[in-house]
Amino acid sequence: MSEEAAARPGNLLANLPQNVPEELTEILASGSGLRVERIVSTGHRSPDDFWYDQHEREWVLLLQGAATLQFADPPESIDLIPGDHVDIAAHRRHRVESTSATEPTVWLAVFYQD
Amino acid sequence: MSEEAAARPGNLLANLPQNVPEELTEILASGSGLRVERIVSTGHRSPDDFWYDQHEREWVLLLQGAATLQFADPPESIDLIPGDHVDIAAHRRHRVESTSATEPTVWLAVFYQD
Numbered sequence: 143m144s145e146e147a148a149a150r151p152g153n154l155l156a157n158l159p160q161n162v163p164e165e166l167t168e169i170l171a172s173g174s175g176l177r178v179e180r181i182v183s184t185g186h187r188s189p190d191d192f193w194y195d196q197h198e199r200e201w202v203l204l205l206q207g208a209a210t211l212q213f214a215d216p217p218e219s220i221d222l223i224p225g226d227h228v229d230i231a232a233h234r235r236h237r238v239e240s241t242s243a244t245e246p247t248v249w250l251a252v253f254y255q256d
Numbered sequence: 257m258s259e260e261a262a263a264r265p266g267n268l269l270a271n272l273p274q275n276v277p278e279e280l281t282e283i284l285a286s287g288s289g290l291r292v293e294r295i296v297s298t299g300h301r302s303p304d305d306f307w308y309d310q311h312e313r314e315w316v317l318l319l320q321g322a323a324t325l326q327f328a329d330p331p332e333s334i335d336l337i338p339g340d341h342v343d344i345a346a347h348r349r350h351r352v353e354s355t356s357a358t359e360p361t362v363w364l365a366v367f368y369q370d
Contacts (some may be wrong), residue, residue, distance in 0.1 A: 150334075151336065151340040151341060151342045152335055152340070152341055153337070153339040153340050153341070154317065154339045154340075154341060155338065155339035156339060168364060169257065170315065170341060170343075171313075171315040171343050172287070173290075173313060173368040173369050174288075174289050174368070174369045174370060175287070175288050175289055175290065176287075176289065176290045176313055176366075176368045178367075179364055197286060199285075199343065201292055202283040203268065203364070205319075205339070213354055217323070220264075220265055222265065223267070224269065225265070225267040225268045225269035225270060225368065226265040226267050226268075226320070227265060227266055227267070227284060228265045230287050243287075250317070250364070252290075252292055252366060254285070254287040254288070254290045255287050255288045255290075256287050256288060
């Protein structure tokens with residue numbers, strides 16, 4: 143056996159804030175046309191009548207907590223539990239209808255291009 | 257309120273196989289220079305003296321189970337628990353030293369380019 147150094151990797155679920163004034167966004171990896179982010183929500187939701195309308199595609203995975211995503215055209219609501227993932231087409235309007243009020247909600251978002 | 261259809265998204269942790277002869281790989285999203293995969297291991301490890309040597313970068317997140325990644329140059333071993341993530345540079349040789357023998361290990365791997 144070779145001599146090996148011990149190392150601790152980063153952890154997306156450790157040391158979560160219990161209450162932040164705004165959603166907490168951290169870029170985990172980025173490359174050509176690609177960005178991986180962790181987003182922590184503590185009860186946050188999109189303002190009424192606000193819609194995200196993004197030029198990038200977004201693949202999103204719920205890691206912890208709970209959330210409801212709302213989509214326009216066609217109207218659709220999706221309740222998310224840990225492990226759930228959704229691929230959001232560019233310019234498909236969507237908003238965060240709700241996130242858990244009782245524990246931090248942790249999202250993994252991969253923004254990418256066709 | 258508009259009338260909204262109910263929908264269930266895919267879930268990366270549901271209906272996991274308990275024992276598969278080879279690691280199970282599923283492409284979840286792909287785009288320009290980008291591929292997101294779920295990999296399920298049930299006790300799998302890389303063969304002795306086998307090293308992955310990839311032309312793409314790989315950002316990997318352990319979602320469930322446990323694993324040890326081994327790296328060459330410099331030699332390093334990293335134990336992974338759920339939530340742990342590691343960014344592996346292109347051509348940094350690595351192998352899976354072990355995955356949990358008692359439950360399925362679920363990886364999320366994002367292959368991308370600088």
